[in-house]
Amino acid sequence: MKKIVLIILIFTFSLLLAEKMVVRIDDPSSQTFRYFQEKNYDIASYNPDKYLDLVVTQEQYNQLQKAYDIKVTQTEQELKTNLRNSKELDYYRNYEEVLAELQSLEETYPDICKLYDIGETQGKIYSEEGHTFYDNYNHEIWALKVSDNVEQQEDEPGIYYLGPHHSREPLSTEVVMTNLLHILENYGSDATITANVDNSQIWFVPIVNPNGHKIVIDENDVWWRKNMRDNNNDHNFDTDYYSGYGDDGVDVNRNYGWEWGLVGASDNINDPTYHGPEPFSEPETETIKQFMADNHFVAGIGYHTYGQLVLYPYGYTSGAYAPDHEAISTLGIEMANMIPGHDGGSYTPQNAWELYSSTGGIDDYAYGEHGIFSYTIELATEFIPPASVVSQVTQNNIDAAMHLLDRVNHSTLTGHITDETTGLPVQAQVYIPEIDDYNAYKNHTVPMQILVDIIACCHRGNTMFTIKLMDMKLKIYL
Known part of the structure; x- marks a missing residue:
């Protein structure tokens, strides 16, 4: 009977050691966070200068206790x-x-x-x-x-x-x-x-x-x-x-x-x-x-x-x-x-x-x-x-x-290009040089006047050709 009880106790203890938990380090420095990130700890959550939560085993918990003031916030049994x-x-x-x-x-x-x-x-x-x-x-x-x-x-x-x-x-x-x-x-x-x-x-x-x-x-x-x-x-x-x-x-x-x-x-x-x-x-x-x-x-x-x-x-x-x-x-x-x-x-x-x-x-x-x-x-x-x-x-x-x-459905530039004669949609490309060539749209809080080129592919009989339809000047407010 004693052997059976001892085996059960050992088995139960090993399960407890195997279970993980979430521990919290309050007021962590950026260096503290980088340390745990570089060590590939399982980071549960992080709020800079407020808390760092880590998923750890009992063994890791025992080690962390020696260096940090930590508290358990979530256990496996709770989850x-x-x-x-x-x-x-x-x-x-x-x-x-x-x-x-x-x-x-x-x-x-x-x-x-x-x-x-x-x-x-x-x-x-x-x-x-x-x-x-x-x-x-x-x-x-x-x-x-x-x-x-x-x-x-x-x-x-x-x-x-x-x-x-x-x-x-x-x-x-x-x-x-x-x-x-x-x-x-x-x-x-x-x-x-x-x-x-x-x-x-x-x-x-x-x-x-x-x-x-x-x-x-x-x-x-x-x-x-x-x-x-x-x-x-x-x-x-x-x-x-x-x-x-x-x-x-x-x-x-x-x-x-x-x-x-x-x-x-x-x-x-x-x-x-x-x-x-x-x-x-x-x-x-x-x-x-x-x-x-x-x-x-x-x-x-x-x-x-x-x-x-x-x-x-x-x-x-x-x-x-x-x-x-x-x-x-x-x-x-x-x-x-x-x-x-x-x-x-x-x-x-x-x-x-x-x-x-x-x-x-x-x-x-x-x-x-x-x-x-x-x-x-x-x-x-x-x-x-x-x-x-x-x-x-x-x-x-x-x-x-x-x-x-x-x-x-707001603050967007939308539209359709259609054939003037048939009214049917025409495949077209909208090209904005200031954006596509120069990335000149870094600050959308400032009104920006840009030139829009619309280029469409058209069919006349068996011939397909490309034509530049128009230039439009727009002020974009996003």
């Missing part, structure tokens, strides 16, 4: 309890529930909803290759489009709302779904929402990383951040609680092809910010890359946890401001002021690099490659808030999401 309680209250949705709800919404609102399978996951690829371990991870990535004439690709501005890139951030899915339901339930009765649906292409991707989302929702590893890439080719999912990371997975928000593989991303497969073997190596990021190429997006939000922040490009290096900085930051400030903070006040807006520099992220790619006003909203004050908090956070984020949607 699991929050997930279990949420199941009783219909929060947090799993993959199957999200897909079923999207299918139901498409049936309920057929005139303005269309569901698309936009890509696959690592789990699906491995499963179809015959690796049976991944059969339960045979996930697609789904997107719901909302617009009038939803079957058509109309000449309208697009906007996206993206759920979790990172596995341990399931609250992101709930915010995307809440935004979606708010629009659908108010279409036809709210004049602004109705006009925006009728004049925009609105896309919702509730889960960008379905494999990782399942890992967390099923409590296989509630701290998991990455996807399921099989880095060591053993056809299994490997997570190492003692190191806190595991051999498998890629941080899909370090895998985009804009300033890829530099600061804030790791070459080590074990690290939580492992950037992958090359840009867009992951089917999840390749899916979003193609998604952006196929649609005319002008703005979008990707939701994460946590920190109560609204971030905007650039993030790849300190001091990097977007050419549209005045416009993109003003809009970010407006959105942040609309989101109530947990303990009063509102969310904090800032350039992504002001939080910390990182490379290979979606916002830098979306803006740098496509000119999309792409924002990250860091929700709440912990990775997986209790179910009682979920509804409050999701409702608090509606106004900011609707504000961005409303702005998509």
Whole structure:
């Protein structure tokens, strides 16, 4: 009996050592942050000069205690309890529930909803290759489009709302779904929402990383951040609680092809910010890359946890401001002021690099490659808030999401080129020398007179030729 009790005690103690937690260092210096970033610690959240949160094992906690005044803010058991309680209250949705709800919404609102399978996951690829371990991870990535004439690709501005890139951030899915339901339930009765649906292409991707989302929702590893890439080719999912990371997975928000593989991303497969073997190596990021190429997006939000922040490009290096900085930051400030903070006040807006520099992220790619006003909203004050908090956070984020949607149809230069005789559309290129040649648009708060050339391709019989139609002088106020 004593041996059995001793074995049980040893086993229980080893499990406790294996469990991770979030610890907080108050008032960290920039040097302190850089130290932990360079050591590839799992950084949960950071607010410069206020706090630094790290995901650590018990062993790491014991070491940190010797050098820092730290306190535990989240435990593994707390996160699991929050997930279990949420199941009783219909929060947090799993993959199957999200897909079923999207299918139901498409049936309920057929005139303005269309569901698309936009890509696959690592789990699906491995499963179809015959690796049976991944059969339960045979996930697609789904997107719901909302617009009038939803079957058509109309000449309208697009906007996206993206759920979790990172596995341990399931609250992101709930915010995307809440935004979606708010629009659908108010279409036809709210004049602004109705006009925006009728004049925009609105896309919702509730889960960008379905494999990782399942890992967390099923409590296989509630701290998991990455996807399921099989880095060591053993056809299994490997997570190492003692190191806190595991051999498998890629941080899909370090895998985009804009300033890829530099600061804030790791070459080590074990690290939580492992950037992958090359840009867009992951089917999840390749899916979003193609998604952006196929649609005319002008703005979008990707939701994460946590920190109560609204971030905007650039993030790849300190001091990097977007050419549209005045416009993109003003809009970010407006959105942040609309989101109530947990303990009063509102969310904090800032350039992504002001939080910390990182490379290979979606916002830098979306803006740098496509000119999309792409924002990250860091929700709440912990990775997986209790179910009682979920509804409050999701409702608090509606106004900011609707504000961005409303702005998509304002402060833009639009128009159509048509044949004078037939009235039919003519394929044309709008060329602005001051912008295309000289980048002379760094400060949009100052009125700027620019020359616009419109060049169209025309057919006369069997001959196709190019003609410069007109010059226009415009004053642009953004």
